[in-house]
Amino acid sequence: MKSAHDLVAAARSRIDEVDLPQADAAIRAADLLIDVREADEFSAAHIPGAVHIPRGLLEFRLSNEPQLANRDLRLVLYCKNSGRSALAADALREMGYRQVLSLAGGIDAWQAAGHDVLAPSLPEFD
Template sequence: MKTAHDLVAAAKARITEVAIDQAPAAIRAADVLIDVREADEYQAGHIPGAIHASRGMLEFRVSSTPALSPRDLKLVLYCKTSGRAALAAAALQDMGYLDVQSIAGGFDAWVAAGQPVALPAMPAFE
């Protein structure tokens, strides 16, 4: 029987992972940056410019969003540490997307590298 670790390792063997030092350039070159973490993780802080599509809903979200239908879009994905993003990247490849990358180390590596984080705006009380 396969474990989650086995599934992630198999996914990582067939996807492209971008090293954290090359992630900013990959994001600039991408058409879409997708955060596949859960909604509460995204709301707590995310990479600027990222759209949210949790791993559990990713295939449904991209299938129902016309702007995400072209299979030649350059997609960069991330999660907390890279496991969910690897599984998501493999799923998108299975759906026919041709240029999918995952950020090695995920959001944790992004933060550790001192990269910018978008935080939710706090309401102004007057």
């Protein structure tokens, strides 16, 4: 029986990942940067310019929105540490999307490298 780790490892063998040194250029060149985490994770912090499409809805949203139907869209996906984005990239590859990248290390690696994220700021009550 396969574990989640086994599924992610298999997905990684079939997809392209972009590492942090090339991530900025890949994101700038992308048609869409997609955060596949859950809503609360996205709300807490996300990479500037990212759109939120949770992993559980990704295939449905791309199938049902005409502007996302082009299989030549340049897509960069990320999650917390790149497991869910690897699985998502593999699913999109299966759907015929040809230019999908998963951000190696996810937003955790992005933040650890000192890159900016958008996070809500709480008002000060002095």
